[in-house]
Amino acid sequence: MRSLSFFSTLISTTLLVTQVLADAKEYTLNVGNAYIAPDGFYRSASVANGQFPGPLLSATKGDSMKVTVNNQLSDSRMRRSTSIHWHGIFQTHNSYNDGPAFVTQCPIAPGNSYTYDINIGDQAGTYWYHSHLSSQYVDGVRGPLVIYDPDDPHKALYDVDDESTIITLADWYHRFAPDLQAEYLSPNNTLSREQLPDCGTINGIGRYKNGPTVDRAVINVEAGKRYRFRIINASAIGLFRFSLEGHSFTVIEADGVNMVPYPANYLEISPGQRYSIVVTASQAVANYWIRAPLLNGSGNNANLDPTNVFAVMRYAGAPVAEPTTATGFASGTKLQEVAIVPLENPGAPGLPVNGGADKVFNLAFTLQGGNVAANTGVMWKVNGRAYQPPSVPTLLKVLSGASTNDDFDASENSFVIASGDVVEINISGVNNPHPFHLHGHTFDVVRQNGVANYVNPPRRDVVTTGPGTTTIRFKADNPAPWILHCHIEWHLEGGLAVVFVEDPDGQRNDPIQPSLAWENLCPIYNALAPELQ
Structure with missing residues (x-):
């Protein structure tokens, strides 16, 4: 180096x-x-x-x-x-x-x-x-x-946007992650059963079956004001359906990208995704349900009630209590992820045809269940190979001269791309929804759920794939190794990832290089006893 x-x-x-x-x-x-x-x-x-x-x-x-x-x-x-x-x-x-x-x-x-x-x-x-x-x-x-x-550009649409209007959705587990991970990846998991949470939470508060009646999280509003709610799905697996009792909203941002305003009554949000919505406090002074049931909550955790994920939107002057109305459910206009339009500079890079890019990667994903006889655990494979983190970070290999696919371990699933390449990635082989996140970039979703769009496709950094083939595009303008992975945590640990090594020479020749503190991370970590790693 x-x-x-x-x-x-x-x-x-x-x-x-x-x-x-x-x-x-x-x-x-x-x-x-x-x-x-x-x-x-x-x-x-x-x-x-x-x-x-x-x-x-x-x-x-x-x-x-x-x-x-x-x-x-x-x-x-x-x-x-x-x-x-x-x-x-x-x-x-x-x-x-x-x-x-x-x-x-x-x-x-x-x-x-x-x-x-x-x-x-x-x-x-x-x-x-x-x-x-x-x-x-x-x-x-x-x-x-x-x-x-x-x-x-949307600031004229809302009056309040601060810490009080951030809504973090997350799943929560009673058991420790290393135990859950080992159980999921075990050869004994022959049916590849998912590790489901014990509850869903809103701003860090949830309830589980037969558990204590924990006070709900509260979002305070004043009648007549317009609020920008920033919704974050910080889950390991949880897919939420978000709605507000008695209130519609307008979606204005997806994953840090300003959108053409999209009126809706509810949305579905996958792990890693974020949305901003504008809500007008236009109803009678009262308490209203914030609803976020888990959509992928049926399975093997007896503690989980996927429908019991609520918070309270409380108007100033309303009683300090839960709403007296029935919790209800989402209805009306759903935000369609495929119909999101970026507000600024819409349009995918490359030619407006299938394969109209400099580099095309066809990534077919398969699931291998646990096999006791063969002593092999659950694996998610990309073109027949599960990703495994290397012992030497990919970036350190690049800085030390790695420049071609063959310079990386086969299990790193690494693909070298050149500066300026328009990259097209076809993701197939997944039937249930999988949220794929690309580091270092946003991308244009040029095909999703059978709909192709090169003119003004959705632009974001986490896409919900399946069924069928989902196609994304980005331009290689940020030299580095960037991982593309499923944001269902158990799937990533099972190998559902690849790394795009973008412009290795550009990375090595960048005048801003890692610090001495960064260089010291590896020798300090490598000297640890395994139980401390």
């Missing part, structure tokens, strides 16, 4: 210029263990700053952001190293701070710290952060991240 001394002045200058032009937001996340009870069941969890979800991290478009992660994890029943991914942030010229363990960094060892210098650039919108080491975020390391835009 090249010496970094040459670049220290350039990095310092870049940071100085950034801070002159914008505010420098600095945060600290103490990632440790705490006993919490989001649904009334107390368990040890891995959380940021002692809470679930973690604290809001926010900035204004154009700001710089530094987040120091102090690893204080000590509970041996869960992973004790960590890494944090900033979901939806492109990290241009900054891939080493993207966060996925063994793709762009080694994990942060217990008792150690690392400061993520996050390149926000011109992005604004609704994002989130979560652990990206194995299945650790299932145990609680996840929280909201919002970049506000003073010049938001």
Whole structure:
């Protein structure tokens, strides 16, 4: 790996210029263990700053952001190293701070710290952060991240947009993630049964069958005001159907991308996805149900009531109580993911035909159930091969000279693409919904549910695939290795991922290179006893 001394002045200058032009937001996340009870069941969890979800991290478009992660994890029943991914942030010229363990960094060892210098650039919108080491975020390391835009093209549509209007949907488990993961991937799981949560939560509060009656989360509103609700699905598997009793809304953002306003009565949101909706508090002063039932909640967890996921929208002056009306269910106009239209610069790169790109990748996914006789566990395979994280991070291999597909382990599922390539990816072989997330980019969804659109297709960073083939496109303009993976956590751990190694020479020749602190992550982690990793 090249010496970094040459670049220290350039990095310092870049940071100085950034801070002159914008505010420098600095945060600290103490990632440790705490006993919490989001649904009334107390368990040890891995959380940021002692809470679930973690604290809001926010900035204004154009700001710089530094987040120091102090690893204080000590509970041996869960992973004790960590890494944090900033979901939806492109990290241009900054891939080493993207966060996925063994793709762009080694994990942060217990008792150690690392400061993520996050390149926000011109992005604004609704994002989130979560652990990206194995299945650790299932145990609680996840929280909201919002970049506000003073010049938001939709700002005339709403009056209130602050921390009080963020709605984080998440599933919650009573058991520890390593145990759940081992059970799911076991050879004994011959039917590939999913690991379902014990409850769904809204802003960190939920209920499970026969559990205590935990007070619902409350969103406070005032009659006559218009609110921008930022909805984040921070789940490991949960697919939610979101609606508001007695209130329709207008969807204006999907995954950090401004949309042509879309009036609707309800929407479905997959793990990793985010939406902004505008709601007018136009009804009588009262309490109203916020409904978010889990759609994939039938299965093998007796604690889970997938229909019992509610919060309360409380008008000023209403009683401090739950609504007196029946909980009801979503009806009316549904947001159709395939019909989302980006507000700015619509249109997919490449030619407006199937295959009209520089590189076309056909990714066929298959599921292999556990096999006791063969002693093989559950695996999700991409073109016949399950992704396995390498022992040396992919980015470190690139910086050390890796330039072709053959320079990476076969199990890394890595594909090299050139600078400027228009990349088309055909995802097939999945029948049930799978949310696929691409790091480092948004993409245009040019085919979904049998509908092709090259003129103004949906643009986002998580797409819900299946049934049939889903096709996405992006332009290779951000040199780095970027992982594309299913955001159902158990499927990722089973191998449902590939890595696009974008412009290796561009990555090596970038004047902004990893810091000494980043370089030290691997030797510190590699020296740990296995139980501390």
